[in-house]
Every structure is written in structure tokens, then in C-alpha cells.
Amino acid sequence: EDKVVQSPLSLVVHEGDTVTLNCSYEVTNFRSLLWYKQEKKAPTFLFMLTSSGIEKKSGRLSSILDKKELFSILNITATQTGDSAVYLCAVENQAGTALIFGKGTTLSVSS
Amino acid sequence: GAGVSQSPSNKVTEKGKDVELRCDPISGHTALYWYRQSLGQGLEFLIYFQGNSAPDKSGLPSDRFSAERTGGSVSTLTIQRTQQEDSAVYLCASSLGVGVGQPQHFGDGTRLSIL
Numbered sequence: 001e002d003k004v005v006q007s008p009l010s011l012v013v014h015e016g017d018t019v020t021l022n023c024s025y026e027v028t029n030f031r032s033l034l035w036y037k038q039e040k041k042a043p044t045f046l047f048m049l050t051s052s053g054i055e056k057k058s059g060r061l062s063s064i065l066d067k068k069e070l071f072s073i074l075n076i077t078a079t080q081t082g083d084s085a086v087y088l089c090a091v092e093n094q095a096g097t098a099l100i101f102g103k104g105t106t107l108s109v110s111s
Numbered sequence: 112g113a114g115v116s117q118s119p120s121n122k123v124t125e126k127g128k129d130v131e132l133r134c135d136p137i138s139g140h141t142a143l144y145w146y147r148q149s150l151g152q153g154l155e156f157l158i159y160f161q162g163n164s165a166p167d168k169s170g171l172p173s174d175r176f177s178a179e180r181t182g183g184s185v186s187t188l189t190i191q192r193t194q195q196e197d198s199a200v201y202l203c204a205s206s207l208g209v210g211v212g213q214p215q216h217f218g219d220g221t222r223l224s225i226l
Contacts, residue, residue, distance in 0.1 A: 041219035048214045096209030097167045101153040
């Protein structure tokens with residue numbers, strides 16, 4: 001059975017800290033891995049990763065994929081209270097018709 | 112431009128009633144997806160549409176669940192004879208297509224509560 005596992009399930013840090021969120025997967029037909037940020041409602045798209053070893057970066061956030069070891073990490077540097085959210089990792093199937101989600105990591109950043 | 116729009120944002124209904132949830136995708140997006148997010152669970156895939164057809168209904172949990180899409184745009188998810196275990200947030204997403212490099216973009220969801 002296909003599965004995506006995120007760790008840790010929750011994390012509390014202080015403003016300014018750097019955090020690393022983990023995502024491992026066992027998916028039969030892999031096309032890409034995506035990261036989303038979910039605050040109150042809609043998950044908002046952060047990154048889509050298709051190739052190993054190529055870092056994607058957006059401001060203080062960055063992510064990388066290792067297709068040999070079947071995992072990805074999401075890094076957030078110099079965290080801010082606005083980074084508090086649930087971070088979702090999802091794997092896209094080969095056909096592009098569905099995402100398989102992990103249960104998410106809840107990040108709380110205190111001031 | 113407008114994002115994915117879902118309505119209603121909240122729905123409370125009695126067990127046994129039918130409910131309809133609506134999704135209006137981003138203009139020009141041909142692919143549309145429904146997911147369910149239950150408390151303590153990850154998002155669970157329900158159904159995928161390409162245009163008006165649904166080639167992948169594999170995630171629908173029972174025959175009480177159905178969905179349609181008309182005009183290649185708006186989609187409706189219908190749950191008949193609702194049960195308490197149907198309580199969840201139902202999220203809709205759309206994408207330009209299913210080609211590589213086209214991420215899904217989500218709406219705010221409909222929070223469904225079955226009494």
C-alpha cells in the first residue's frame with residue numbers, strides 16, 4: 001500500500017530558529033513530491049520536486065528530494081510566527097491524477 | 112485571478128439527509144480533484160475529473176458518494192443518506208492539466224458536520 005510518512009508530527013520552536021521537516025514515502029508509481037502549507041483553510045502550494053538533489057528555494061524556505069532513499073526535507077530558516085501552520089507532504093502518482101498525503105507536521109513558532 | 116471557490120463553507124445536517132457540495136475551479140483548469148480531510152487523518156483522495164469525465168473514482172468510500180462536473184467547470188459532490196462518519200472537511204483542487212509540473216491548487220473546503 002502506498003504511504004507517505006511525515007516527521008515530526010509536531011514541533012515547537014522560537015522565532016529565529018531553523019527547522020527541518022521530514023517526509024518519507026513508499027509509492028509504487030512516483031511522479032513528483034509536493035509540499036503545502038495549511039493554516040486555517042486551504043493548503044497553499046509551496047514546492048513541487050521531481051528530480052533528486054536539486055534544491056528548490058523560496059525566500060527562507062527550501063526543499064530537496066532524494067529519490068534513491070525515498071525522502072524529502074523542507075527547511076525553514078529564521079522562523080517567524082507567521083510560519084506557524086501544518087506542513088503537508090504529498091506524492092503525486094505517475095498519471096498525475098491523485099496526491100497521496102502524509103498526516104502533516106504542525107509547526108508552532110513562538111515569539 | 113480568483114482561486115478555487117467552494118460552497119458552502121460550512122454545512123450542518125442531520126444523519127440520513129443528502130448533501131451537495133460545490134466546487135468552482137480556477138478558470139482554465141481542466142483537471143479537478145476532490146479530497147476529504149478527517150480529524151487526525153491526512154487528506155484522502157476521492158475522485159478526479161478531466162473535463163467532464165471522471166476516469167478515476169477509486170477513492171470514493173461508498174456508493175452513497177457521487178460527483179459530477181458540467182461544462183468542464185463547476186463540480187458537485189453529493190453524499191446521500193449521510194452518516195456521522197462522513198463528517199469531515201471536503202477539499203476541492205484544480206490544476207491546468209495532468210502534465211508534469213502542474214501542481215494542484217486547493218479551495219478553502221466545506222466543513223461538513225453530521226448530527
